[in-house]
Amino acid sequence: MKKITFLISCLVITLIASAQKKIQPNILVIISDDHAYQAISAYGKNSLMQTPSIDRIANEGALFTKAYVNNSLCGPSRAAFLSGKFSHANGFKDNVVSNFNFNQDIFVKGLQTAGYQTAWVGKMHLGDSIPQGFDYYNILPGQGQYYNPDLIETGNVKKNYTGYISDVITNISENWLDQRDKSKPFCLVIGHKATHRNWMPDIQDLGKFDNINFKLPDNFYDDYSTRAAAQVQDMTIEKTLRIKQDLKMFDSKEELQNWWDYKRMTPEQREAFSAYYDKIYADFKQRNLKGKALTEWKYQRYLKDYLATAASLDRNIGHVLDYIDKNDLTKNTIVVYMSDQGFYMGEHGWFDKRFMYEESYRTPMVMRYPGVIKPGTKINDMIMNVDLAPTFLQIAGAPIYKNIHGQSFLPRLQNKKYQSRDAIYYHYYENGEHAVSPHFGVKTKRYKLIRFYNKVESWELFDLQTDPQEMKNIYGAKGTEKITADLKSRLLSFINEYKDEEAKTIFNKKI
Ligand code: CA
Numbered sequence: 001m002k003k004i005t006f007l008i009s010c011l012v013i014t015l016i017a018s019a020q021k022k023i024q025p026n027i028l029v030i031i032s033d034d035h036a037y038q039a040i041s042a043y044g045k046n047s048l049m050q051t052p053s054i055d056r057i058a059n060e061g062a063l064f065t066k067a068y069v070n071n072s073l074c075g076p077s078r079a080a081f082l083s084g085k086f087s088h089a090n091g092f093k094d095n096v097v098s099n100f101n102f103n104q105d106i107f108v109k110g111l112q113t114a115g116y117q118t119a120w121v122g123k124m125h126l127g128d129s130i131p132q133g134f135d136y137y138n139i140l141p142g143q144g145q146y147y148n149p150d151l152i153e154t155g156n157v158k159k160n161y162t163g164y165i166s167d168v169i170t171n172i173s174e175n176w177l178d179q180r181d182k183s184k185p186f187c188l189v190i191g192h193k194a195t196h197r198n199w200m201p202d203i204q205d206l207g208k209f210d211n212i213n214f215k216l217p218d219n220f221y222d223d224y225s226t227r228a229a230a231q232v233q234d235m236t237i238e239k240t241l242r243i244k245q246d247l248k249m250f251d252s253k254e255e256l257q258n259w260w261d262y263k264r265m266t267p268e269q270r271e272a273f274s275a276y277y278d279k280i281y282a283d284f285k286q287r288n289l290k291g292k293a294l295t296e297w298k299y300q301r302y303l304k305d306y307l308a309t310a311a312s313l314d315r316n317i318g319h320v321l322d323y324i325d326k327n328d329l330t331k332n333t334i335v336v337y338m339s340d341q342g343f344y345m346g347e348h349g350w351f352d353k354r355f356m357y358e359e360s361y362r363t364p365m366v367m368r369y370p371g372v373i374k375p376g377t378k379i380n381d382m383i384m385n386v387d388l389a390p391t392f393l394q395i396a397g398a399p400i401y402k403n404i405h406g407q408s409f410l411p412r413l414q415n416k417k418y419q420s421r422d423a424i425y426y427h428y429y430e431n432g433e434h435a436v437s438p439h440f441g442v443k444t445k446r447y448k449l450i451r452f453y454n455k456v457e458s459w460e461l462f463d464l465q466t467d468p469q470e471m472k473n474i475y476g477a478k479g480t481e482k483i484t485a486d487l488k489s490r491l492l493s494f495i496n497e498y499k500d501e502e503a504k505t506i507f508n509k510k511i
Contacts, residue, residue: 006335024115024396026333026370027187029388031081032313033074033123033196034353035339037364038311048214048345049307053318054366055339061368062377062413068443069385071428072353072360073197074143075100075125077340077385080134082106082126084389084406087427087452089499091236092126094430099127105401108187114398115403116183122151122169122191124458130156138172140165144193146200146309151502153159162266164202165193165429166312174323174431184334189319194313195343197351200261203310206276208311214346216299219342219469226473228458234435235344235352236296237302248277249284294406299346306345306486329372334386334395340367347469354436356426356450357470361443373413381420382445383409405498425494425504431455441505442491449475449487451503457511461487 033397041047041102049438070080071087079092083106087093092100096362108118112133122145131137137139138153149165151172152158161168173190180186201208224230234240243249247403250256258272263274280301289297324330342360344350353360363385386406393400394408411418438454441448449495450460450471461475461484474480488507495503 015311023332024185026321026329027111027116027336027392027395028190028324028333029081029336029338030190030192030195030317031078031123031189032192032337032339034341034343035195035310035313035364036343036359037362038345038346038359039195039307039337040364040368048303049209050308050461051309052366053314053321056231056318057335057368058366059336060370060375061366062372062379062384064365064367066382067363067365067384068382068424068426069337069363070426072341072355072426073428073430074123074340077135077363077430078125078191079340080207080354081340081385081388082108084404085273086386086387086405086498086500087429088502089498090405094432096432098298098428099129102129102132105404106133106393110393110398110401111187111396114396115184115395116187116308116396117180118187119173119180120189121173121176121189123193123196124191129287136176138176139191140193143196144149144192145264146261147269149193150384164312166202166316169193169330170316170319177323177327184201185367185396187396192313195306195309198261199302199305199309201247201305202312203208203272205308205311206272207304208308212304214300214303214426216296217345217347220299220346220349220473222471225328227460227469229349229355229439229452229456232410232435232456233350234433235354236352237299237346238349241298241302241351246303249296267446277457298449302351333370335363335368337367338385339363349478352434354425354428354430354434354440356428356439356448358464358468358502361426367413367449369413372443379409379412381409381412381418382422382424382443384421384424393509423490423494425498426450426502440491440495440500440506442487442494444490446486447483451491451506453506453509459511 037043039048040054041050042055042063069077075095075098076087076092079090079100083104090484092098112118120134120136121138124139136154138151139150142151148166149168150160150164162201162474169192195327202296280328307453324333342362343353344359347359387409390400390404390406390408391410394410423444425442429438431438431454437452439452440449441450448462452458460473461480462470494509
């Protein structure tokens with residue numbers, strides 16, 4: 001009897017000890033660029049293409065149906081992801097003048113203190129500052145190049161790599177995983193360039209979607225009535241999308257040879273690239289398209305190149321998932337896949353991002369967390385990119401630093417008590433390329449209120465339930481007085497809570 005009691009005591013002690021020992025899971029975050037949820041099959045049957053690797057993460061974990069960004073632009077979104085703060089607080093407001101200040105609190109520093117090894121490989125796009133908080137980095141200068149890219153490694157060493165960018169980034173990432181200190185948990189961010197403009201597919205993916213005729217979005221020929229900022233933007237497929245650099249239709253061999261992206265290629269890459277696009281160019285010239293026929297041809301070519309570029313992205317995500325499996329890391333590694341923001345696939349006649357409208361405000365996000373997230377989970381709560389930093393810190397058992405704007409959604413994943421957001425904030429600043437007027441706003445489950453300023457001074461109000469495509473601005477319409485007042489009050493409370501002084505001044509300005 002004594003022996004049994006002794007054995008039971010030993011077992012209890014062991015169980016308590018193992019429960020007390022914090023298991024710090026590895027954290028792998030894959031961030032793509034400008035990847036639209038309309039092109040991810042986990043988001044539904046209407047997807048423009050199949051994305052088996054991203055779908056695998058969603059099926060084995062969770063699909064976030066309402067993940068949003070603070071500021072729909074490459075650098076500012078990554079700065080918010082790292083800091084857990086909106087742009088005015090982390091200082092990185094736009095891609096034109098900003099350089100990220102790495103002296104501030106960012107979640108990777110907290111993870112390092114908690115015993116993690118940290119790394120960022122690929123696109124970071126935070127200016128020229130030397131990254132801090134990473135034991136290893138190997139990043140693209142600025143936007144980087146699709147073919148034979150240069151990367152800057154820890155210690156500011158620039159090297160050139162032969163190959164297609166998604167493969168190069170995956171190789172470097174997996175090499176780092178091979179060489180890391182295996183006695184510590186890791187946090188690795190893989191930053192992909194795909195699917196950023198100018199959508200240059202990998203050679204093996206050229207023509208992958210050529211036999212598909214894509215349906216135009218219902219609002220492709222939007223006339224922008226009731227929306228002043230949309231009337232002055234410069235991001236339409238019709239006018240802004242370039243026949244040459246974007247769609248690769250060069251009028252002569254000489255013109256092509258002088259093109260920066262072509263010059264970077266190896267002779268073999270050039271040959272394959274030309275063999276594909278020369279045929280399309282010959283057909284294009286012969287047809288001599290004009291007006292709507294030309295615009296719709298541009299739309300088809302845009303989608304074909306964009307989706308072929310996304311094919312390499314999904315394949316490379318699959319490669320890393322296989323690596324995780326082969327190296328027995330699956331059970332103890334969280335995998336997050338997300339884009340830095342959403343993107344227009346012809347909705348409103350556009351490509352690009354920036355606006356607080358759904359296609360660019362919302363971002364794709366999936367997450368696998370074995371033992372915590374039940375496979376096949378759908379998370380319909382409004383989650384923001386600023387929420388990832390506090391979530392990772394909490395997962396690692398590290399303290400969450402002061403003045404962070406994000407809130408951890410770990411309790412939501414664990415099905416514990418969780419206060420879901422009933423509204424979210426947004427602030428876009430860049431006043432340059434694509435002529436999108438700066439704006440800030442608030443979104444609730446049903447409504448969205450936006451204040452444009454600088455270029456255009458106007459308010460917009462949308463009822464997302466009756467107008468999900470955001471075609472009819474009902475600001476000032478009869479019957480919207482109460483909801484407008486409620487939303488303004490909600491917006492002002494965000495401005496005060498986040499201390500966004502610039503927005504406060506504009507909010508108080510009468511127009
Ligand atoms: Ca981007």
